[in-house]
Amino acid sequence: MLELAILGFLYDTPLHGYELRKRIAALTGHVKPVAESTLYPAIKRLEKAGLLDRATEPGSVAAPRHVLSLTEAGRRELHRRLAEPDPRDISDENRWFTVLAFLRHLDDAAAQAGVLRRRLAFLEEPASFFYDGDRPLRAEELDDPFRRGVLTIARATSRAELTWLRETIASLGG
Amino acid sequence: MLELAILGFLYDTPLHGYELRKRIAALTGHVKPVAESTLYPAIKRLEKAGLLDRATEPGSVAAPRHVLSLTEAGRRELHRRLAEPDPRDISDENRWFTVLAFLRHLDDAAAQAGVLRRRLAFLEEPASFFYDGDRPLRAEELDDPFRRGVLTIARATSRAELTWLRETIASLGG
DNA sequence: ACGATATACCTCGGACCCGATGTATAGGTA
DNA sequence: TACCTATACATCGGGTCCGAGGTATATCGT
Structure with missing residues (x-):
């Protein structure tokens, strides 16, 4: 990073x-x-x-x-690290933001869209921070207000980012 | 963490x-x-x-x-680490979420509210990822679509979290 | 004259982290 | 029979990270 x-x-x-x-x-x-x-x-x-x-x-x-x-x-x-980011660069927001901050240096729009699509795939996987067995729990199913907060915040982030990703991928001609 | x-x-x-x-x-x-x-x-x-x-x-x-x-x-x-988190535990979302996941173990509501207030203070500081000199830039001021994305996502997160923090602090009697 | 602050770089020790690899046992499957 | 996966633990080497501390110079306030 x-x-x-x-x-x-x-x-x-x-x-x-x-x-x-x-x-x-x-x-x-x-x-x-x-x-x-x-x-x-x-x-x-x-x-x-x-x-x-x-x-x-x-x-x-x-x-x-x-x-x-x-x-x-x-x-x-730099081009290599931007075009083929480590899986951690995709999943960890800190690292992902660093990739985004410099992604414009990758002058190929298709390659840029490819990177965004990897993040999109990651966000579209059903995942939570809390589970009942294998089933991801929703905010509403939690009693703990702090854990509910985690899911509330994560969901807001995820929604905003999904919207932005789809728009941007489309505008890149992906 | x-x-x-x-x-x-x-x-x-x-x-x-x-x-x-x-x-x-x-x-x-x-x-x-x-x-x-x-x-x-x-x-x-x-x-x-x-x-x-x-x-x-x-x-x-x-x-x-x-x-x-x-x-x-x-x-x-554990109580000490939850009640007096490292500054990094407050600013870094990964670490912050871990604090939140276990904050219920701190049985004192006032202490819990104190931790949330530290995060609130951090989020209320004017900060960006990109600057013009000392002035934080807004998403609309950026040409780079990827950097604009960073600010768009960060703002959505920040808004959701501020709302949640204020509600939760209030409900804790803070 | 003195100290604080900013510029500008660097080393050291300790802590932390990861990939690769190793050691067993038990169950399923080809 | 042979292999793969899951359970359950562990070490080793190499690399990364940080706090503390060090070395200079220039500027500004008092």
Whole structure:
């Protein structure tokens, strides 16, 4: 998820680590903060894998900046991660939102629609958080008000997203 | 999140690891699967910390079961984790849902309302995923249909949850 | 002159997580 | 007979993540 965000932001324009940190904080930080001690090693990983280039520039304010840019391999890797997301990227909303935030970088509309269709299939499966044996329970069947809340919220999300997915897939010519 | 689920399920009734695994899979597994090799070490951690007791029983079908039950310290720890959730438990929906799934174990209605109020405060803060400088952007201001989708879905979730939170806090006498 | 804050990067240890793999037993099925 | 699935537990290595702490420079307020 973090690596996808790094690749996604750098696809648009080269950035140094500190600026990257601020952009990632703006994107997902209010929900899932990312520590500096997570970001810098992640940058090193991607650099070591040949996906990033580093160019040292004199710092405009303080210490020298390491301006990062995607290599050709990095651009390909971003496309690969967007076109063939991990199952977790589909099911986990945090990761899914990160995919959506950068899906425009996949310039093929059919490939974009394919990714949306995978999320659609996931949401259309009958699933709950609470079961009676194998049968998924509905909000109305629960006594616990907090568990009822979980289902109420999840259902609202699911409805909004299903509507949006179907519209968007249609508008992509899928 | 995993540890909270273990403590939460065992609060109701003793269970062996394999059954615990199935319950956790039913609760959060469709969104965020938990591997066996994550569960068993987590059980050991909690046991080592004195929160769990283990009693070996002959297996009803196959290998002998290790039936796990909460110690008094384990019950206190669950209450503590529910009453004073980590900030991440409030902001991250996956973790928040786990808190909600077991919040009924906190028998004090005022404490329950306090936890809901923390989530309410988080949702009432003006936040987005995308910004123009410091100003959070609305869905309508975005050209990118995928990013617009993120905000559309997030807004639907937020609205449903705000309504539910306010109702539930009121009904708790908060 | 002093401290706080922002910029800009980094390391270390410990905790956590996962995939792969292993060890058994029992039941079904080809 | 052979294999697959389910039950039930566990370890190992590699990787990821975070909090705490460290190193500088520049700016601003007091």
